[in-house]
Structure formats: C-alpha cells, structure tokens
Amino acid sequence: MAEQKRVERPLSPHLQIYRVQLTSTTSIFTRITGNGLIVGTMLVTWWLLAAALGPEQFAIADRVLTSWFGDIVLLLSVWALWYHYLAGLRHLYWDTGKGLEIKTAEKLGMACIGGSLILTVLTVIII
Amino acid sequence: MRYITARKRAEGMGAAHHGTDRHWYMIVSAVGLAVLLPIFVYIVGNAIGEGHARVIEIFSHPFNAILSGLVLFFGMRHFAEGSTMMIEDYWQGVPRRLLVICAQSFAYGVAAIGLFALAKIAL
Numbered sequence: 656m657a658e659q660k661r662v663e664r665p666l667s668p669h670l671q672i673y674r675v676q677l678t679s680t681t682s683i684f685t686r687i688t689g690n691g692l693i694v695g696t697m698l699v700t701w702w703l704l705a706a707a708l709g710p711e712q713f714a715i716a717d718r719v720l721t722s723w724f725g726d727i728v729l730l731l732s733v734w735a736l737w738y739h740y741l742a743g744l745r746h747l748y749w750d751t752g753k754g755l756e757i758k759t760a761e762k763l764g765m766a767c768i769g770g771s772l773i774l775t776v777l778t779v780i781i782i
Numbered sequence: 783m784r785y786i787t788a789r790k791r792a793e794g795m796g797a798a799h800h801g802t803d804r805h806w807y808m809i810v811s812a813v814g815l816a817v818l819l820p821i822f823v824y825i826v827g828n829a830i831g832e833g834h835a836r837v838i839e840i841f842s843h844p845f846n847a848i849l850s851g852l853v854l855f856f857g858m859r860h861f862a863e864g865s866t867m868m869i870e871d872y873w874q875g876v877p878r879r880l881l882v883i884c885a886q887s888f889a890y891g892v893a894a895i896g897l898f899a900l901a902k903i904a905l
Contacts, residue, residue, distance in 0.1 A: 689864050693892075696857065699826060700896040703850075706837045707902040713834045721831050729830070733823070740819060743812045750809060782827030 678757065681764035685742040688735035695732025698725065733778050738771035804863055811860040815853065822853040838903055847904035854896035862889035 668679075698720065705716035719725050745763050748754050754763055784791075796802075829840045841847055865885040873881055 686864075686868055689861070690868060693861060693865075696854075696861070697892060699830075700854065700892055700899070702830070703841070703899040703903075704895055706834060706841070707899040710834045713837070717831075717834075733827075736819070736823065740816065744816065747809065747812060778823060778827065782824070 677761050677764045681742065681767055685739060685746075688739040688742070692732060692735050692739065695728060695735070698728055698732075730775070730779070734771055734775040737774040737778070738767060741767040741770045741774075804867065808860065808863055811856050811863075814856055815860060818849060818853050818856075821849055825850065841900060841903040844904070847900050851897055851900050854900070855893050858889040858893035858896075862886050865889070 702713075702716040702720050705712040720729065745754075745767060748763070754760065825840065825846050829837050832840070841850065862885055866882050869878055869881045869885060
C-alpha cells in the first residue's frame with residue numbers, strides 16, 4: 656500500500672549532485688557581492704576617517720587606496736556594487752509578482768551579469 | 783479545527799516571528815540606495831586619488847557630506863539586515879546569535895566611524 660502511494664516528487668537540492676544553473680548562480684552571487692561589499696566600504700570609511708584626522712593619516716590611507724592592492728579591491732567593489740544593484744532591481748521587479756518564469760528569470764540574470772560589466776567599464780571610464 | 787479568524791491565525795506567525803518586516807525594510811532601503819548610490823560612486827570615485835586638501839574640500843560641501851552620510855548609514859543598515867539573513871540561513875543556536883550580534887554591531891561601528899569622519903570634515 657505504501658508502495659502505491661509513492662509519487663514523483665522534486666528532490667531538494669543536494670550539493671554533490673547539484674547541476675549549477677544560471678538562476679541559482681546569479682542568486683548566490685547577489686549574496687556574495689552584497690556581503691563582500693563590506694571590504695570596499697571599510698576601505699573607503701577608513702580613508703574618510705584618515706582624511707578627517709589630518710594629512711599624515713590621509714597620506715597612509717591614500718597610499719593604500721591608490722596602490723595596486725587598493726585598485727584591485729576598489730575595481731572588484733565597483734563591479735560587486737553594480738552587480739548587487741542590478742540584482743536588487745531584479746528583486747524589486749520580482750516582488751511585484753512579475754518576471755518569475757524561468758526563461759524571463761534567466762534573461763534577467765544575463766542582464767545582471769552583462770549590465771554590471773558594462774556599468775563597471777563605464778564607471779572606470781568616467782572616474 | 784480552531785475557531786479563530788484568518789487574521790488571528792496569521793498574527794505573530796512565520797519562522798522569524800516578525801512576518802515580512804525585514805523583507806519590507808530591505809525593499810525600502812534598496813530603493814533609497816538605488817537613487818543615492820550612483821551619485822555616491824561619482825563623488826567618491828572622483829575624490830579617491832586626489833590630495834588631502836581637495837578631498838576635504840569635496841566632503842565639506844553640504845550636498846556631498848549629507849549624501850555620503852545617508853549612503854553610509856543606510857548602506858550599513860542594509861548590510862546588517864542582509865548579512866543577518868545570511869547568518870540565519872547557515873547557522874543555528876548560540877553561534878547564530880553571536881554572529882548576528884557581531885554583524886549588527888560591526889555595521890553600526892562602520893557607520894559611526896564614517897559619520898564621525900564626515901561630520902569632522904564638513905563642520
């Protein structure tokens with residue numbers, strides 16, 4: 656009797672057999688970029704504090720931010736910022752109950768990836 | 783079957799026990815930040831690499847100071863709630879509580895440092 660009642664249920668995601676999809680990848684990157692942005696925020700906040708404290712303090716922070724290390728962190732932060740920004744807009748759109756079909760969600764995911772890269776390049780050009 | 787209204791059944795429910803409050807807060811702060819952030823990126827992006835005097839001049843301007851303060855404060859509130867959500871997804875029990883306290887305090891700390899710096903420069 657128990658056998659007859661068995662039905663095909665969707666399995667919950669299991670990491671070892673999980674096939675990576677665009678929708679899940681763009682979703683986890685929203686979380687990674689959002690939390691990762693704390694690094695760039697700390698760097699900029701430290702730089703602001705140094706500027707407030709005086710020229711000697713500022714010189715140290717300025718040297719770090721304009722070094723290759725600072726450049727890499729800031730460039731990654733700008734990309735993370737735009738990615739999280741677009742992914743956030745996507746969530747706002749989803750919250751209206753629209754765009755949740757898989758095809759549309761995948762298109763929106765591609766838009767987040769492409770858009771964040773374009774905006775990062777634009778930011779580097781403008782600034 | 784309990785004889786209560788649908789509203790009574792919904793009140794105080796949900797795994798978080800506070801309904802959709804945080805989700806709504808994330809929406810509100812996200813919309814605010816979406817407006818402010820492009821301007822903030824422009825201001826800070828132009829200021830980084832400049833000399834000390836120029837940086838002080840930029841953040842002495844009321845518009846730049848107020849906007850940067852808003853972005854730092856609400857950016858950190860948005861971060862605190864977002865990272866709390868992440869912590870609640872991956873940890874349980876005492877570690878969860880400790881991590882949430884750490885994340886919240888840390889976000890307030892960063893915001894305080896930023897606001898102090900901006901106030902000291904602008905005033």
